[in-house]
Amino acid sequence: MKTGIVIEGGGHRGIYAAGILDVFCENGIEADGVLGVSAGAVHGASYASHQIGRSVRYTMKYCGDKRYMSFRSWLRTGDLFNADFCWRELPEKLDPYDNDALESSPVEFYVTCTDIETGEPVYHRCKTLRGDEMKWLQASASMPLASNIVCADGRKMLDGGIADSIPLRAFEHLGYTRNIVILTQPEGYRKGKNPLLPALRIAMRKYPALIRAMEMRHIVYNEEVADIERRAEAGSLLLIRPKHTAGVARTEKDGTKIKALYDIGRKDALDRLDAIWNFFGKR
Numbered sequence: 001m002k003t004g005i006v007i008e009g010g011g012h013r014g015i016y017a018a019g020i021l022d023v024f025c026e027n028g029i030e031a032d033g034v035l036g037v038s039a040g041a042v043h044g045a046s047y048a049s050h051q052i053g054r055s056v057r058y059t060m061k062y063c064g065d066k067r068y069m070s071f072r073s074w075l076r077t078g079d080l081f082n083a084d085f086c087w088r089e090l091p092e093k094l095d096p097y098d099n100d101a102l103e104s105s106p107v108e109f110y111v112t113c114t115d116i117e118t119g120e121p122v123y124h125r126c127k128t129l130r131g132d133e134m135k136w137l138q139a140s141a142s143m144p145l146a147s148n149i150v151c152a153d154g155r156k157m158l159d160g161g162i163a164d165s166i167p168l169r170a171f172e173h174l175g176y177t178r179n180i181v182i183l184t185q186p187e188g189y190r191k192g193k194n195p196l197l198p199a200l201r202i203a204m205r206k207y208p209a210l211i212r213a214m215e216m217r218h219i220v221y222n223e224e225v226a227d228i229e230r231r232a233e234a235g236s237l238l239l240i241r242p243k244h245t246a247g248v249a250r251t252e253k254d255g256t257k258i259k260a261l262y263d264i265g266r267k268d269a270l271d272r273l274d275a276i277w278n279f280f281g282k283r
Helices: 011-026 039-048 054-062 071-077 083-094 099-104 131-140 168-173 197-203 208-234 255-271 273-279
Strands: 002-007 033-037 108-115 120-125 150-152 155-159 176-182 238-240
Touching: 002 011, 002 039, 002 168, 011 039, 011 054, 011 176, 011 255, 033 039, 033 168, 039 054, 039 108, 039 131, 054 083, 054 255, 083 131, 108 131, 120 168, 131 150, 131 155, 168 176, 168 208, 176 273, 197 208, 208 238, 238 273, 255 273
Parallel strands: 002 033, 002 176, 033 108, 176 238
Antiparallel strands: 108 120, 108 155, 150 155
């Protein structure tokens, strides 16, 4: 039986998951695999390389930096989050990602992307994030309208959350049957229809399958959450989610708020540490 961690995205709200994952690393809680979506994939990468504190460190340092995220970048390049800064300068120079650690890690690291030509999710294992493999992580976190289309292995892709926001069943099909699911929205949250759909239909009119996936996203998401809640109640998975999100927006620029939500994630993980150990059968 393989153990796994499934991580929802949510932009800077994903820092909640980073707090949980850092506590896991500090306490030797090592899953066989981790599957992240968008920001969940970004923070899952630092878990797989065991870089404690990296996610919150660079997010707090650069969240208000125009090189990292700005309207000007979006106007000039088509990327709200500056691609060259986020996916090259930051992980290669400013706060280096430890590819050696990932390549030797016992944790298998997967990202979720959306193929815009089929509208279907793609689940890709990243054995390294060197070279073009970083494109998979970039694609997973590239929101439509706010990002350019990303090509990896000849496929045109965008944010994994479009096609599969919480890919628990996909991870089970990959053989990970004992899973912790980390959500970044509180209990009771249900997704509504995307108010930007009219603009998305125009911007993505060349990709009708993608438009259909975006039109269905809130329905699929709410069904996934309901299924996860039922299964958590039955004890077949362990669900961790925040009681509140500390006012953190998807594109939050206030480092104090980001740190507060990270600390909430840490506290939630520490409070349930024994239950987490027992669920994974480590004690």
